[in-house]
Amino acid sequence: MGPQTADRDGDVVLTARNVAKSYGNIHALKGVNFDIRAGRVTTLFGENGAGKSTLMKVLSGVVGPTSGTIELRGEPVVFASSSEARDRGISIIHQELSLAPNLSVRDNIFMGREITGPAGIDYAEETRQAAALMAELEEEIDPATPVEDLRLGQRQIIEIARALSVDSRILIMDEPTSALSASEVEVLFKVIRDLTARGVAIVYISHHLEEALEITDFAVVLRDGAMTAKADRADIDLEWIVRNMVGEGYDLGSPPAGYPFGGVALSVRDVSVADKSGHGAMVVDGLSLDVRAGEIVCIYGLMGAGRTELLECVFGKVAKVAGEVWLEGREISRLSIAERIANGLALVPEDRQRDGLVQTMSVGENLSLASIGAFVRGLLLSRPAERAVIDSSIRAVTVKTSGPSAAIGSLSGGNQQKVVIGKMLGTHPRVIMLDEPSRGIDIGAKAEVFRILAERARAGLAVVFSTSEVSECLSIAHRVVVMSRGRISAEFGRDADHTVTKEQIMAASGEAVAA
């Protein structure tokens, strides 16, 4: 592993030496060593629970290490709080942005450290500085704009501006692209490159491996709290990362074969869904799609392509302005969500915290929520019957839990997702739609989810899942449908003679293909 990128090496600004962090008996970090260099992007790779977030919290002063030291430009430092770290030039941008949507861009940038003059806050000076920051970041945003009027990508830029306003030399970004569209990601990457050109050190964390590879200079891989590998960008590829993250060869499966598809289970005909803003724009624009029993269809598309709206419309969560939805030969447009479920339709929503789980209920109660009718005896719920339903769900989707009465929050992301899937499979659907089922879950759980779906498809279930990761399209799907701007822009079969490449899929989605 030669230092081919030596010319880009900056000085080491932050060093983690044998950093370990334990919570009680849980060893979240076990002696991590690495350097963060000025003017370079260092990416932390790792599955959920590998210790990425803990490491970031330690680096940014949110928590202190149990043992080991953090060195800032060679000097050991101890941060009492994240604001102390910020004063030393280390800023963190969390996945959930910490902006006040009701306040203006200017007020957000200077929140907590307002510039004051003799007459209170010096708004003119703040506005001037905010405008200068926006110009620096080449974003045409008026500092007086309320943050709630900005797109998510722009809000991210505001967070970055806030970090720059305190002259941060080290910027830690946690999953900054998870909710951005491709064009917004491009803007963000451009900003990151500008920052590194000015000598700012970036620590980058993302589940989106392909994207992270595009921007990173240096990769650090964590597994189970320990660092398993680190290397320069020039020496690594996607497989190297995955191999080190998972520790073994990974396989998202292949399309289940050797059985005939049944009849058309779900038929979407010329469906249009209006944009929420009500300007007459269509997020789903006259789209038609047929899915047959036993078939697995993957809908690939970027953020904003209309995937979520399409699935939610089919499920009855959002209204459509035109078109028909047929479920096993029956027009279901007039049915309520509950009736659609009763007729064999199921949706696993994209955001499982917001739309999938009831945090105040136990694992078991979450699992049985959609199929309560199955264990009502007379007027009352039958506990034994419910227990049977829950147990079979836990087995069916292999949820790792201490028991049905465990708090839902005690499960890992992957297991929570399996609970949502198990809940919907418990309604015995004929068609199941999953919106980004792999979002925020690790590769092991991802493979398991796909295995469960493939198994069900073999038994005759029609499966539709959406994704924004190309590698997932090439897993279990029999057919890949690419969505772009509310329409189907391409369709690829996965028969033996149809070899689809990632590049073809990405090109059809309108995504710029990185060389």
Place this chain on the structure above:
Amino acid sequence: MTQASPSLDRARPEAKGAGFDIGRVLLEGRAYFALIAIVVVFSALSPYYLSVSNFLTMSSHVALFGILAIGMLLVILNGGIDLSVGSTLGLSGVVAGALMQGVSIGALGVVAYPPVWVVAVLCCLLGAAIGLVNGVLVARFKVPAFVATLGVMYMVRGVALLMTNGLTYNNLGGQPALGNTGFDWLGFNRIAGVPIGILVLVVIAVVGSLLLTRTPFGRWLYASGGNERAAELSGVPVKPVQVAVYMMSGVCAAVAGLILSSQLTSAGPTAGTTYELTAIAAVVIGGAALTGGRGNVRGTLLGAFVIGFLSDGLVIIGISSYWQTVFTGAVIVLAVLLNAVQYRGRAKRPAAAGGRTPSPRPAA
């Protein structure tokens, strides 16, 4: 799942030391301990406190708030709040009073005297109707529950005042000749020595408890209070559930109104003013979360008893009613404080949950 203390320990790895388990028990059972402490302290301070007859008297005071609080619990579990129950209680009494005086029908000059059970049913329907208005405002028109029920609170109180012109019905006894006697049964009669009010509370508590723990409706209520979006996507009829809880709360208030006017043998338009706040306090002391999804009938009953036994105890030992107000307020603040501690503890749990699942396979 029978969980002994070792497994509780496992569920809280961040717990430090052995003293924590006691703290946890005290925290989770705080309403019980508060009630026991109240009984012990007042029994020591007054020889009259600890007696069956005093307990029955105090319990029938509690019954009123307990019934209101169970209705309120349903609304709070849904993530709402019902400020109109005090007014509904008042109007229910007034309407009962008016019906007992006889209803003139049209221009015929005929005056109808409905029997007491008809009066009771009509009052309950009235409570349900007021709840329906609340529920439709909240569920259908998306008016925040606080504002919707605040408005209804004023309107209902206003109607009660209009009906009586601010005066009080004193003649609720009915006449044997008219066949409408027996209104005092609710307030004065006893079955096996137990006042009817308490028995009504017990029935409502048992029904409410069954409703919450053993019926689909209860599960729907907990789910839609915990996460309305997830509940809706799981096929839960969230809007009907929402309307229903306000209707049930209205019925509970109407029942309480009947009991109160029967106990007082009079029905005034200002009865039940600020009772909604006592009911909310009972629910909160009982450990329910105002954000919805957490709480149960047992806790709410305990909360009602804590408030009732505390204020009656203060009366018995002769402390001024001004001090009672201060004490009650302090208890509420303390309860909310402890709720915050308890739920914060729960929220922390997932962070460190990764590696300790006792399942044979390693956790993901």
